[in-house]
Amino acid sequence: xxxxxxxxxxxxxxxxxxxxxxxxxxxxxxxxxxxxxxxxxxxxxxxxxxxxxxxxxxxxxxxxxxxxxxxxxxxxxxxxxxxxxxxxxxxxxxxxxxxxxxxxxxxxxxxxxxxxxxxxxxxxx
Amino acid sequence: xxxxxxxxxxxxxxxxxxxxxxxxxxxxxxxxxxxxxxxxxxxxxxxxxxxxxxxxxxxxxxxxxxxxxxxxxxxxxxxxxxxxxxxxxxxxxxxxxxxxxxxxxxxxxxxxxxxxxxxxxxxxxxxxxxxxxxxxxxxxxxxxxxxxxxxxxxxxxxxxxxxxxxxxxxxxxxxxxxxxxxxxxxxxxxxxxxxxxxxxxxxxxxxxxxxxxxxxxxxxxxxxxxxxxxxxxxxxxxxxxxxxxxxxxxxxxxxxxxxxxxxxxxxxxxxxxxxxxx
Amino acid sequence: xxxxxxxxxxxxxxxxxxxxxxxxxxxxxxxxxxxxxxxxxxxxxxxxxxxxxxxxxxxxxxxxxxxxxxxxxxxxxxxxxxxxxxxxxxxxxxxxxxxxxxxxxxxxxxxxxxxxxxxxxxxxxxxxxxxxxxxxxxxxxxxx
Numbered sequence: 106x107x108x109x110x111x112x113x114x115x116x117x118x119x120x121x122x123x124x125x126x127x128x129x130x131x132x133x134x135x136x137x138x139x140x141x142x143x144x145x146x147x148x149x150x151x152x153x154x155x156x157x158x159x160x161x162x163x164x165x166x167x168x169x170x171x172x173x174x175x176x177x178x179x180x181x182x183x184x185x186x187x188x189x190x191x192x193x194x195x196x197x198x199x200x201x202x203x204x205x206x207x208x209x210x211x212x213x214x215x216x217x218x219x220x221x222x223x224x225x226x227x228x229x230x
Numbered sequence: 231x232x233x234x235x236x237x238x239x240x241x242x243x244x245x246x247x248x249x250x251x252x253x254x255x256x257x258x259x260x261x262x263x264x265x266x267x268x269x270x271x272x273x274x275x276x277x278x279x280x281x282x283x284x285x286x287x288x289x290x291x292x293x294x295x296x297x298x299x300x301x302x303x304x305x306x307x308x309x310x311x312x313x314x315x316x317x318x319x320x321x322x323x324x325x326x327x328x329x330x331x332x333x334x335x336x337x338x339x340x341x342x343x344x345x346x347x348x349x350x351x352x353x354x355x356x357x358x359x360x361x362x363x364x365x366x367x368x369x370x371x372x373x374x375x376x377x378x379x380x381x382x383x384x385x386x387x388x389x390x391x392x393x394x395x396x397x398x399x400x401x402x403x404x405x406x407x408x409x410x411x412x413x414x415x416x417x418x419x420x421x422x423x424x425x426x427x428x429x430x431x432x433x434x435x436x437x438x439x440x441x442x443x444x445x446x447x448x449x450x451x452x453x454x455x456x457x458x459x460x461x462x463x464x465x466x467x468x469x470x471x472x473x474x475x476x477x478x479x480x481x482x483x484x485x486x487x488x489x490x491x492x493x494x495x496x497x498x499x500x501x502x503x504x505x506x507x508x
Numbered sequence: 509x510x511x512x513x514x515x516x517x518x519x520x521x522x523x524x525x526x527x528x529x530x531x532x533x534x535x536x537x538x539x540x541x542x543x544x545x546x547x548x549x550x551x552x553x554x555x556x557x558x559x560x561x562x563x564x565x566x567x568x569x570x571x572x573x574x575x576x577x578x579x580x581x582x583x584x585x586x587x588x589x590x591x592x593x594x595x596x597x598x599x600x601x602x603x604x605x606x607x608x609x610x611x612x613x614x615x616x617x618x619x620x621x622x623x624x625x626x627x628x629x630x631x632x633x634x635x636x637x638x639x640x641x642x643x644x645x646x647x648x649x650x651x652x
Contacts, residue, residue, distance in 0.1 A: 109433035113469050116601050123594055134587055135644065137651035150571055152564045159560065172554070179547040186540060189401045189440065190520070211554055218558035225563045246514060254514075305529065329522070331513030339513035381612040394529075396536065399522025418612075443603050444536040445623035449529040454615030459622035466606030 111181060118178040125171040159222035172215040180208045236262045239314060241276050243284065244325035245335050254325075254332070257281065263314050269302055269322060270309040273336075286336035293452060296386030299393070300336055301325040306390035308452045327393040340389050346405045347387070350413040350431060355424030356481055364502070369482040375420040382415035382460050384453045391447035391457050397440045404440040405431075407447035407457035414460040417467065423481035429468065438465045530623050532630060539596050542589035549586045584648045591640040599626070599633040 131139060133149050147154050158164040187200045238260050246254040259280040261272055270288055277284045288298040291310045298309040303323050314322060330338035354369075356362040391407035392398050398406045405413075413432060416422045432438065438461045448458040470476045518525070524537055559570035574583075602608045608629050609622035 107433045108435045108437060108439045109468050109472055112439040112465075113472055116605070119597055119601060123598070126590065127594070130587065130590060134583070135647045137647045138643070140651075152567055155560050155567060175550055179543070179550055182543045183547055185440075185442075186544070188435070189397055189404070191401050191403070211551065214558065215554045218554075218561040221561035225561050248514065326516060328516050328518045330516060332516045333513045338516070377614075378612060381615055384615055396523045396533070399518035400520060402517075441604075442536055442539070443532065443600060445530045445532040445621075448621040448623050451619070451621075454617065454619030454621070456612075456615070456619075456621045459609045459612065462604055462609045462622065463606045463612075465604050469605065 115178055115181045118174040118181075121170065121174040122178055125167055126175065128167070129171065155222070159219075159225075165219050165223075168219045169216050172219070173212055176208045176212055176215075180204045236264075238320075239263050239272070240321045241272055242321055242323040243276070243281070243336070244323075245281075245284070246326075246332050247283075248334055265315075267314050268310055269300070269307075269312045269314060269317075269324065270298055272314055272322060273309060273324070284336075285334045294386065296388035299327050299338070299388035299390045299452075301327055301393060306393040306450045308388060308390070311452050327389050329393050329395070329398045330389060338389060338393075340387075342402070343389055343392055343406065343408060344387070346436075347409040347412060350405065350409050350428055351424055352409075352412045352416055354416065354419065354422045354481075355427060357423045361484070366484050367487065368485050369421040370485050371420055371482055375482075378420070379415045379418045382411050382418075382455055382457075385412060385415070385455045385457075386453055388452065390450045390452060391455075394446035394450040396444050396446065397442070401440060403436045405436045407441075407461065410438055410441070410464060411455060411457035411460040414464040414467075417464065420479075421482045425467075425471075429471065432464065432468060438462075438468070441465075531627075532623055535596055535599075535630060535634070539593060539600070542593040545589050546586065546593060580648065584645060587644045587648070588641040591644065592637040595633045595637040595640070599629055602629070 136149050184200060184204050187204075188197065192200060241259050241261060243257050243259070244254050245251070245257050259276045261275045261279065263272075268291075270291060273284065273286055273288075286298065286300070286309070288310060289295040290297070293308055293311040296308075299306060300309050301324070302309065302312055303317055303319075306327055309324070324336060326332045326336045327338040330340060330343070333339045356365075385408065387408060389408065391411075395404075395407055397404045410432075413428050417425050417428060441458070441461045443458060443462065445458050448456045451457060467476065523540075556570050556574055559566045599608070603622075603626055608626045610625045613620065
């Protein structure tokens, strides 16, 4: 992928993150504020809340989407910084391959967690 | 200031003699300041009175040629365009522009910048190879079309923007503000048809994607060229092109042959300039 | 291409120093720092929250590890970094797609630049980020 395409995806991923992470931050961390508007439920990190979200298709899909977008956006940014340090040709390749592998690995792991959570909830009650 | 005598300032100069010095060294000379004296005038005075071997590059003395870009009191400026009085203080610190190699003393090696500049084809490219080699007549352009690139065409290639850019500070693969600004100058010229050819280089890792709008290039440009603006507009053009939303337009046509008043005195086109290909 | 003359690149010092003539240079530096912090936190966050896939005990265990005042402060710093990075990111996306820098103009001294042109946007972005970060502080520490 040429840098122009990679950069355009970086911006697009940023927009996706802005919406989804904004939502995530509001639900998970600004729960007191949401409570002021009467939309907050139980403590968001309680197991019951986790189970409720894991069972929802909306939350599962947005988790995976946010995971992919944030990994791409963040690791592309890290790549920018690393490549601007002017590494040699071998190190440059290592940065490209290493960050791609790291991103794919974390994406598979995070997706597994999102998909396995409903099963764990059913077993754990 | 009656009775205190003429004002004097200290010129603190970064010297480097290739072949002799392993590291640059600093040297100080005191000179009298006269009203309206520029840093370039001061350097001449230092050379005349104290340091005859001091080297720098300058030519026009009026901010046109772009030769005397230097790091003056920590900021890239033209020595001829900077008055000692405007700097304030009693010490004027002068070094060669950073982010380039140093040839000697205050002389930066701008060669790499010009190579990148040339690689981006900073001239009108025409679709028709015959027209490219032997232009027939002028190309039509409206005042509005001229304004789309005029600002960028004031660049004098002094290299101040490159010395200020944080990305150029570490990354020699990045084309940098001057070559990118000039590529955009031609890309936005209605007489030019070279967008697709320049795009090959610009879409890669040395292109505008390495610019993160620290804005320093535009802050220091002595001609108000605003390379940061050119680079952001370039990104937009390239992304719009990637999304296949860019309207393709042929380069401006050759102007009609004037009729009614015959052109006199031009019997034949001037002889071709010899090219590398012969 | 590197010059054959004596190298004189500012290096990483040029990222943080070697300038700062405009206030945007600080935003550039802060955007990088917050970005690095957010990536580091995000990788850790993926591992910690994935404990939910192993059942309630594993989840409670993970939540116990990341509880306490130190983590609360750390979490708030991440929130503040997110607020800045997100709002400044909107500014950068607008600028880098050529929307907030203006058209080419005739350069007449004293020169007006794209940097000056977007300055109001930069100030507004910083203020919005500060308000979000302050509100987050209220939520994290006062309302909780």
